[in-house]
Amino acid sequence: MAANLQIPVADRRAPVIAPGHTFTSVTDKITNIVLTRPISVAWVLGFLVVFSMLNMLMVALGYLFFKGVGIWGINIPIGWGFAIVNFVWWIGIGHAGTLISAILALLRQSWRNSINRFAEAMTLFAVACAGTFPLAHMGRPWLFYWMFPYPNTMNYWPNFRSPLVWDVFAVSTYFTISLVFWFTGLIPDFGTLRDRAQHPWVQKIYGILAMGWRGSARHWHRYETAYILLAGLSTPLVLSVHTVVSFDFAIGIVPGWHTTIFPPYFVAGAIYSGFAMVLCLAIPIRAVYGLKDFITERHLEISAKVMLGTGLIVAYGYGMEAFMGWYSGNQFDSFLMWNRLHGPYAFWYHALLICNIGLPQLLWIKKFRVSTGLLWIWSFIVLVGMWLERFIIVVVSLARDFQNSSWGMYYPTKWDWMTFIGTIGLFLTAMWLFCRLLPMISIFELRQLLPEAHTHEPVEVAK
């Protein structure tokens, strides 16, 4: 039996699942991480680190709610500081998760089955981090519900012509649908955990979450329809979210924001940073939890290629911005380019070009795509580069707009940094818990990748 378990793949490529696995072995390997693996000292120490980062966020937000946004470095002319930079950065990171789970499902890219679960979790946590920033930036976050259209005694309604209102709908829909998609994918695996758990309370908790899932053929049939329709709905959704985020800028008249290239350029940048985050997480997770059989070199290499491809689209975006700065003949647009290259933030613009365009070109070399250490460093470089991109877009454009009497500089305060690093803590704390509480790889989809799962048409019974 073991002999025919080999997945047929082209010769030079690593398989999407290591040979020799059976339904039981994949189930064991993934559920044991949740159910039987003891909690290690390293896990606890790591958790303490990320949890204290999360507490730093709580302190920063608590003080913010007490004092107001004046504790941040924002002021006129730069009213959109770290809050918006980090919002766009985090929400972009989320995009890779939905791309992997939805778009690749529609394209029948079965290799996605081993990374979609934790990529979707990454999406949820990243969107949660992203959502923190506009809420905190509001000044009076306890009145956040004023953004939604609801009948109120003030007789007031939102202005639906404003991209900021579109953003509310785009981001809240994105979070909700990502959660629905993630939960739908988890239902059958909750069933597996329920049936394998030993402790009665653990059985009860997973049993409640599994909602009585019993793997009926009728249920699977409806389930698959629902899943593929969710993928179909999420595909335009993920493309729309960063498009709408880019409208926040593109509909304004500030030089460097008011361009039609923003939507595709933002979406490509989002996927670029998202895949960087996938690699940043997948490389340590597969090593620590012994999942190299399921997250193989093939996954890492494909992710690196997606990074390279979307990075080139982003590079095209930069090129077009520079070209339009010259070709438009608009003095403010051409000044913006000069200001980026030679102005007070020139160092960071050059750093951005090196991180996002220069260094990632080394991914053309196979050694960089298959060496986990190098790839991990490179994904980190891309994450830094994409953060700098959002910083340049938000801050440099606002710092020097039309009137030089209204120019200014932006200096983030310690509270800005604490909030930013704190959301990294929120993200990592959630990931830390996710790894031990939920199956981080979709078990039933992994079973489908095994050759034994494939069936042929039943033979007609002879009359």
Added chain:
Amino acid sequence: MSPASFDAPGITSTYGLMAEFDSAQELVDAAHKTHQAGYQKLDAYSPFPVEGLAEAIGFRKNRVALVVLIGGILGGLSGYMLQYWVAAITYPTNIGGRPFHSWPSFIIVTFEMTVLFGGLSALFGMLALNGLPMPYHPVFNVPEFKKVTENKFFLVVFSSDPQYNPAATRTFLESLSPRMVAEVPS
């Protein structure tokens, strides 16, 4: 229903007869043969979606897509109508001299509401049509059934099937060479 049915299986209340198989292919073949033999009320259980299994047990009426379509249309319509009512009727504001009913600005929220309602109907529609959440189901009374979420495949002929006969159906299921045949107390 009562615990007594465990003591006297097959006499008073039996949910059906369960056969266990080792592979997806065996289950598809067995389900197909059972359906061909005239059994109408049967179900098959597997640890992952098996291609062709739903067809083999004669399941065709999948209305999830219709539910999602209706949900999506309702979401889109309500999104657009809300914006029209707010911007043109109840709270008209002059923004840069644009018409009150400035439809291009309303596309995005309409789209988001379509996706939101469509997605929620996909999850809740699927659960409702599947009858989930279901706190109790007779198939779990068979201890071997635990393996359905791991590596085993099951076929159940319900006792409500007109052709069901405890002895004859058991003989038929045994002819499909399963690992075991068990009675499912209800």
